[in-house]
Amino acid sequence: MSATATPTDPNRQHLETARELISRGELQQAALTLNQAQRTMPNDPRVFMLAGLMAEKAGNIPKAFDGLRRAVTLAPDWAPGQLEFALLHARQNQLREAVELAEKLALAHPNDLVVLAGVVDIAHRAGHLDMAIRHLRRGLVLVPGDVQLRRLLARDLGDQGNHGEALETWGALIGENPQDAESRLGRVKACIAAGKPAQAVADTTALMELAPGDSVVAYYTAIAHGVTPQHQPPELHRAMFDSLASLYDQHMVAGLKYKLPKIAAEKILARYPDKHLNVLDLGCGTGLLGVCLGRLDGFLIGVDISMKMIEQAARHNVYDRFHNANLLDALRDTPDSTYEVVAALDVFIYAGDLTDTVPDAFRLIVPHGDFLFSCEAAPEDGPDLVLQASGRYAHKRSHAMAVCREAGFTSVEIEDLVLRYEGDQPVQGFLVSARK
Incomplete structure (x- = not known):
């Protein structure tokens, strides 16, 4: 049977109602509505597709796969069911399967723009830029000029x-609409990534007129004028981390071989084998440090600018409380001598300057407590703080040591590490263990 609604479709109202109820989280009522739809048309693939999406919303992932698999079996040529099945694989970090399904779907439905959007989304989730670019170029054949x-x-x-074609594409968009702030900001980032920040001055000037007082624009304006900002505004990364939250663990641990939380947790537990301590996890992300520490005989507090990241961290059930705040606010608002350990892993690559934050962290730690933080490594013969083409900060090892000593830490150990891999290349950095 066809999965497409007709003017006399007896299930259309049931399905529209069920979809709306699922989107609002009213799952019990949605289930009743889908039961009505199934009684009306027992083998309607749309019912099984929505049942799968409802199960995913409820956290029952095996049942979600069962529902969508049944929908695809009933209507193997129906693009919406196939697309939702592929997207479910992607959302559950089964990226190889998602990519295979997406490529088959694109081949079977080359002119379907909804399919195209889903395939590009899957390519991005999987980190397959070549795949994403190939399908975006195909999309522009279907809808030339689409902004x-x-x-x-x-x-x-x-x-x-x-960078050359990226700048050319941004330039064409801006030429068509000089008020296009998103494209101007895109070209600013492209100029910086290409190592040509001075070429972004005209765009940052225009953006300051379009969005006066915008902290992100101010940040890029400083870079365009050759100034290294001491910190990055939280707004710069909040949306990015929100979008990455569901994929972050798989991407970092499996994809980039990220072992820093495990290394830091081993250091903490070696010092506190009875787990009797309080820990502040700054930039907790999806809670990887908490997973490695496990439940503490004390409290574990997570801080992150991304609410979506916090939601992922909460699923591990090891944190006692979370604060949705940026690093500087969290440090400023925390009472003195509260924690045995403060950790800031992969935080200063975005937070930047150490000279204010390290002394503030010192204030929060009890006597004989520890501050653990990581940095990407900057050349020792250059400035203390370097903003790299990646958009992340790097710090000199000697500067991190000096700032910790000046703050009052009596023992400072620095371990050189490969923090992660990007494009199969190691990202060099170090982990600082500073004791009060």
Whole structure:
């Protein structure tokens, strides 16, 4: 049977109602509505698709796969069911399967723009820039000149390192609409990534007129004028981390071989084998440090600018409380001598300057307590703080040591590490263990 609604479709109202109820989280009522729809048309693949999405919303992932698999079996040529099945694989970090399904779907439905959008989303989730770019170019054949597709293409080209074509694409968009703030900001980022920040001055000037007082614009304006900002505004990364939250653990641990939380947790537990301590996890992300520590005989507090990241961390059931705040606010608002350990892993690559934050962390730690933080390594013959083409800060090892000593830490150990891998290349950094 066809999965497409007809003017006399007896299930249409049931299905529309069920979808709306699922989106609002009213799952019990949605289930009743889907039961009505199934009684009306027992083998309607749309019912099983929505049942799968409802199960996912409820956290029953095996049942979600069962529902969507049944929908695809009933209507193997129905693009919406196939697409939701592929997207479910992607959302559950089964990225190889998701990519395979997406490529087959794109081949079977080459002119379906909804399919195209889903395939590009899966490519991005899987980190397959070549795949995303290939399908975006195909989309622009279907809808020449589409602004959103061109923006996505320009961004992906820049991330791929094809800065020339990225800048050309951004330039064409701005030429068509000089008031396009999103494209101007895209070109600013592309200029910086290409190592040509001075070429972004005209765009940052225009952006300051379009969005006066915007902290992100002010940040990029400083870079364009050759100034290294001491900190990055939280707004710069909140949306990015929100979008990455569901994929972060798989991406960092499996994809980038990120072992820093495990290393830090081993250091903490070696010092406190009875787990009788209080820990502040600054920039807790999805809670990888908490997972490695396990439940404490004390409290474990997580701080992050991304609410979506916090939601993922809460699922581990090891944190006692969370604060949705940036690093500087969290440090300022925390009472003195509260924690045995303060950790800031992969935080200063975005937070930047150590000279204010390290002394503030010192204040929060009890006597004989520890501050553990990581940095990407900057050359010792250069400035203390370097803003790299990646958009992340790097710090001199000697500067981190000096700032800790000046803050009052009596023992400072620095361990050189490979923090993660990017493009199969190691990212060099170090982990600081400073004791009060």
